[in-house]
Amino acid sequence: MSNVPPPSGSSGPPVPAYQPPEGYATSTRTPVVHLPVLLNGLHIGYLWAGTDDRSAGFVRRKEFLEQAYEAPLAWSRRLREAHAAGLPAREAIRQWIGRPEDPRGGGVPAGAREDVADGKQDLLRLADPDAEPSPWDSLRPGELPDGTPMDRSQGWGPLHFELPPGYDLTTDGPVRYLPVVQDDIVLGYLWAGGAAALFLPRADAGALGGDAMGAWVLRLRELYAQHVPASEVLARSRTLPADPAAGAVPADATVQEAPSLQHLRDRADVYEQSLRPANNPVPGDPEVMKRPAPDAAERDAVLRYLREAPVVYDSGRLLTDGFDPARPATVPDTYQTDGTWIWPGGIPHHLEHHGVPLEPDLLRHIRGNNAQLPPEDPTARERAKRTLRWHRILVPPPT
Numbered sequence: 001m002s003n004v005p006p007p008s009g010s011s012g013p014p015v016p017a018y019q020p021p022e023g024y025a026t027s028t029r030t031p032v033v034h035l036p037v038l039l040n041g042l043h044i045g046y047l048w049a050g051t052d053d054r055s056a057g058f059v060r061r062k063e064f065l066e067q068a069y070e071a072p073l074a075w076s077r078r079l080r081e082a083h084a085a086g087l088p089a090r091e092a093i094r095q096w097i098g099r100p101e102d103p104r105g106g107g108v109p110a111g112a113r114e115d116v117a118d119g120k121q122d123l124l125r126l127a128d129p130d131a132e133p134s135p136w137d138s139l140r141p142g143e144l145p146d147g148t149p150m151d152r153s154q155g156w157g158p159l160h161f162e163l164p165p166g167y168d169l170t171t172d173g174p175v176r177y178l179p180v181v182q183d184d185i186v187l188g189y190l191w192a193g194g195a196a197a198l199f200l201p202r203a204d205a206g207a208l209g210g211d212a213m214g215a216w217v218l219r220l221r222e223l224y225a226q227h228v229p230a231s232e233v234l235a236r237s238r239t240l241p242a243d244p245a246a247g248a249v250p251a252d253a254t255v256q257e258a259p260s261l262q263h264l265r266d267r268a269d270v271y272e273q274s275l276r277p278a279n280n281p282v283p284g285d286p287e288v289m290k291r292p293a294p295d296a297a298e299r300d301a302v303l304r305y306l307r308e309a310p311v312v313y314d315s316g317r318l319l320t321d322g323f324d325p326a327r328p329a330t331v332p333d334t335y336q337t338d339g340t341w342i343w344p345g346g347i348p349h350h351l352e353h354h355g356v357p358l359e360p361d362l363l364r365h366i367r368g369n370n371a372q373l374p375p376e377d378p379t380a381r382e383r384a385k386r387t388l389r390w391h392r393i394l395v396p397p398p399t
Helices: 071-084 089-094 120-127 207-225 230-237 261-268 286-290 296-308 346-354 360-368 380-390
Strands: 032-039 042-050 056-060 115-117 175-182 185-193 196-201 256-258 311-319 331-337 341-344
Touching: 032 071, 032 089, 032 120, 042 071, 042 089, 042 120, 056 071, 056 089, 056 120, 071 089, 089 207, 115 120, 175 196, 175 207, 175 230, 175 261, 185 207, 185 230, 185 261, 196 207, 196 230, 196 261, 207 230, 256 261, 296 346, 296 360, 311 380, 331 346, 331 380, 341 346, 341 360, 341 380
Parallel strands: none
Antiparallel strands: 032 042, 032 115, 042 056, 175 185, 175 256, 185 196, 311 331, 331 341
């Protein structure tokens, strides 16, 4: 470790130079985005990242301390690996959406939506409403918890944390982009605009798109280190070899332009290559509580629609009901489809037994079909199974 000379006029020993932490910061003064983490059907906590993209962590819910006692260690290891790979904090947590559930840490359900809290303390209160306030809550701006001033000019060493050097992560102007493919799958889009460049995974590529995101972050770090300007990133990407995770830019792909990054994000959110997955509702999720409930007549019609759709996967197991974990496991571990959406058995179960409404987009889709299942498409079952494989819900057995 190198040393920093003592402040002018001081006779003390050299001050050890600041060394960046080996992982993301575990606290932040910025808003945080968070994703639900489930283990064996239980909503055990939240995976979060600060909007500064420098902080991230896992918060365990109070009522599942015993069932999920190893989860913090599992997520700490995963986040250290993501930090070492150079991923911005928000991308580090997004890459786990739809990945297979870890037996210790659980997993983020396929298709999980981000929620935003004003700060980490709000998320901690969501996980444990009875928790004592943290000393961070009472801080005045510019102070650390022990009262130490953040002003480092009074003899303190520098205090800062920086992401590895790279292109800007967003832009307000138009963006140019190229598709990135693996076999016949469009994993996402490599885009550039102004001083910014990044990879945007397609939602319908599932976990494959998340894998590609991590690989392209590393590739873009390398291009930046080679002093390749953002305006040349797309051209250079054509010369990069195909990679099992990153995929490749087709040699004959044409550069296209979107009027804004949001337009490209909207395109990436459209489900064309696979079916749109619905998620089991999560107890305590504020978004679930906001959903409008159908009236009794519509509820029965929606239940028939959900239950009579073709079953494309049935493990034969029953899962714990997160809304009533004290009862024996009763939630069927199944998936059904109408050829456009695919949903787990917990969705009709929780609607029938707990009155938990469907996510609004799925309810609108069923209403658009007048709660009548369309004729079964002969290809629907295989497309549904492909969706489950891409989201790593169905994992091939080891060879």
